[in-house]
Amino acid sequence: MNKTIELVNLWGAFEEQHPTGSIEDFCRHHLAKQSQQNTQGTLVGGTVPPVNDGLLLKIIGRISKLNMNYANIALKGTCLNQIEEFGMLYTIKQEKNPRKTEIIYANLFELSSGTDMLNRLKTRGLIVEYNDMEDKRSKRIELTEKGEIAVETCKVKILKNAAMMVHDLTDDDKELCIQLLKTIEIKFSSMWQKHKEKDFEEIYNEVVETTETK
Template sequence: MEDVIEVLQRWAEYQKGHPTGGFEDFCRFYLARPKGKRPKASNFEKAQPADTDSMFMMTVSRSTLAFWVYMRIALRDTPLPTVEDIMLCAALFNLGESRKTDIINFAMMEISTGTGNLNRLIEKGFIEERIDPDDKRSKLIVLSSSGAKALKQCFAKAKMARDIFLTDLTEDDKKLVANILNPLQEKHSKLAIARKGKSIEEIHKEVMGDEKK
């Protein structure tokens, strides 16, 4: 009976944090956190933030930083040895022929940094550039054949980094986290770029309204 009560309590807690989540999502969430199988907290874990927002953002940001460490190692001996190079080339791979600003924004980089990196990739022959036939003042860029070949090699290395990072998660774990985070990234990958010229106070007011944090 105690187990039933615990499941009901956790179901109620889950609904508060995931109001659109279904029962199948809750089951994956529950099974991913079985009783008695959590490791003892380390000193580092004990020092983690107490409030939920800070804990959430620390988990996401440090997970991303850890993955980038693996990525930098993976790309070290490839034709595109930096994370920025592969981000820009992957953006071109996904979007096809585009303007530089569109690629830089898709990769969520600063214009000056992205422009410098793109120009370097053009000089190395990984990206080709031509005048936009619809606007002679603009230029269009596209992956060259050597760029596509280099990116394919980097994707193979990136998969190894991804395998290492995700090795302890089940398929259901990954689906659950993706379902939770995907709406967040879809919203803010657009919002952040559209508002990057504003102050954080202005963005906060637009997003949060008059709510005081």
């Protein structure tokens, strides 16, 4: 096949799967598919899912859990006990004085467990809570001086842990992973709240039918 035609066909297949992808993303994607890395060790613990959908999600899940384990080790000796607490505090820092529910849902917590975590952070003097002047039913949260110090101190450790976890990936590898996975995160982050009370089959049909009709 003519190389120009082959390239056009490869680009067309990539663009169909990743309509927002750039030429740089395409090049990273193509090189990643061509490269054959000799990976040592056993892939995922326990049963290896027989289909790629399950295997991909198991790999992502295990990496996420390993990241939490190592991050929690990195946080030892600080005033934070787990990476989820850092996520809560960092959300507050970025948003300045967000509503309590905004913090909880942004970090993918259920209302009860997220409220419990914020209460523990408040008890330890890291945040303050006060009434929302625009909505008396809501509460807003701000970092205390102690909380600000905790965020900056722990941010260094969390970033160091992140660098360790992806140390073996090149910058292009990282960009490719982000490009491939970000649409899943964006999609389901926007939907999970409305899906909580629905039956799974209803959710499945809604998500799959919506995707297939586009």
